[in-house]
Structures are given as structure tokens and as C-alpha cells.
Amino acid sequence: MRILTLSGSLRARSTNGALLHAAGSLATAEGTAVTTADIGGLPHFNPDLDGEGAVPPAPVAALRKSVAEADAVLIVSPEYAHGVPGVLKNALDWLVSSGEFIDRRVAVITASPNPAGGDYANTQLRETLRMMTGTVIDEACLMVGTVGARLDRDTGEITDPDLTTQLKAALKALTAP
Numbered sequence: 001m002r003i004l005t006l007s008g009s010l011r012a013r014s015t016n017g018a019l020l021h022a023a024g025s026l027a028t029a030e031g032t033a034v035t036t037a038d039i040g041g042l043p044h045f046n047p048d049l050d051g052e053g054a055v056p057p058a059p060v061a062a063l064r065k066s067v068a069e070a071d072a073v074l075i076v077s078p079e080y081a082h083g084v085p086g087v088l089k090n091a092l093d094w095l096v097s098s099g100e101f102i103d104r105r106v107a108v109i110t111a112s113p114n115p116a117g118g119d120y121a122n123t124q125l126r127e128t129l130r131m132m133t134g135t136v137i138d139e140a141c142l143m144v145g146t147v148g149a150r151l152d153r154d155t156g157e158i159t160d161p162d163l164t165t166q167l168k169a170a171l172k173a174l175t176a177p
């Protein structure tokens with residue numbers, strides 16, 4: 001089982017990045033291979049670069065290969081202005097026509113200091129992924145509210161045991177045979 005993780009936050013001390021790291025450690029402990037795709041360096045999506053016979057820019061080709069080689073994809077993202085961060089939507093746009101998400105198992109985790117846990121972005125991401133005919137595993141999706149109070153401020157490690165339990169259950173659902 002191989003999981004590819006994508007983060008919607010490029011921030012160095014990102015709380016979503018911390019959750020992604022924690023999920024990766026939990027999955028690795030269960031024998032799952034985890035890799036993270038760097039989506040921050042992708043060019044802006046342009047359909048002119050994506051048509052038939054077009055040679056995709058190298059970072060796009062690398063992303064597509066990473067998704068194609070994964071059994072499941074875990075997306076962890078903040079919500080910006082009740083929407084999906086542009087860097088993440090840009091990455092997904094590059095994957096719409098190339099088809100790597102077709103039938104790919106995928107989970108969406110959104111985290112926010114707000115109690116709602118990024119519910120708008122979570123719903124929008126699931127809709128986009130379903131439109132891309134990914135297999136969205138709803139039981140593996142989480143909206144993590146008041147995230148700052150559930151992580152160690154300095155190390156980013158999870159301090160709330162309930163959150164660890166939820167993450168483990170989400171990973172189990174995502175990687176279920």
C-alpha cells in the first residue's frame with residue numbers, strides 16, 4: 001500500500017502540514033509507504049499546455065507519475081476565504097484531463113483554528129474529486145476544528161489523543177482492502 005500526500009498549505013509552520021506529517025508517521029508505523037508531492041512549484045494550469053500531444057512541464061509530469069503510482073491519496077488542507085487554496089486547486093486542475101485520479105482512493109482532511117474545521121473547503125474538495133471520478137472515502141475524511149489547541153505549538157506533534165484516534169481511523173478507512 002502506497003499513500004501519496006498533498007498539502008494545501010505552503011507555510012513553514014503549517015498546522016495542516018503538521019497533521020500531514022503525523023498521518024504519515026502513523027501510516028508508516030502500519031507498514032504503509034508514504035510520499036509527499038511538492039505542489040508549490042507547479043506552473044499555473046493552462047489548457048494550452050495540456051492538450052493532446054502536449055509535453056507537460058516537468059513538475060506536472062512528476063506529479064502525475066506520483067499519483068499514478070499511489071494506491072491512495074491523502075489531501076490535507078486549510079480553507080481560504082471559504083474555499084480551496086489556489087495552490088491545491090491548481091494541482092488538481094493539472095490532474096483533471098490526464099486521468100490519474102480515476103478510481104483512485106482519496107481522503108480529504110481540512111484543519112482550521114475555526115471550530116468548523118474548514119467545512120467549506122472540505123465539501124468543495126470532495127465535490128471536485130468526485131467530478132474527477134476519484135473514489136472519495138467519506139469515512140476517511142475529517143474536518144479538524146480548533147487545530148492550534150490540539151497540536152504542540154513548537155513541535156507540531158498532536159497533543160489531543162482523540163485526534164490521533166480519528167487520524168488512525170481515517171487512515172484505516174483509506175487503506176482498507
Ligand SMILES: Cc1cc2nc3c(=O)[nH]c(=O)nc-3n(C[C@H](O)[C@H](O)[C@H](O)COP(=O)(O)O)c2cc1C
Nearest residue numbers: 009011014015016017078079080081082112113114
Ligand atoms: C487568506 C486566508 C484566508 C483564510 N480563510 C479562512 C476561512 O475561510 N476559514 C477558516 O476556517 N480559516 C481561514 N483562514 C485561517 C486559516 O485556517 C489559518 O491561517 C490556518 O492556520 C491555515 O492553515 P496552515 O496552518 O496549515 O497554514 C484563512 C487564512 C488566510 C491566510
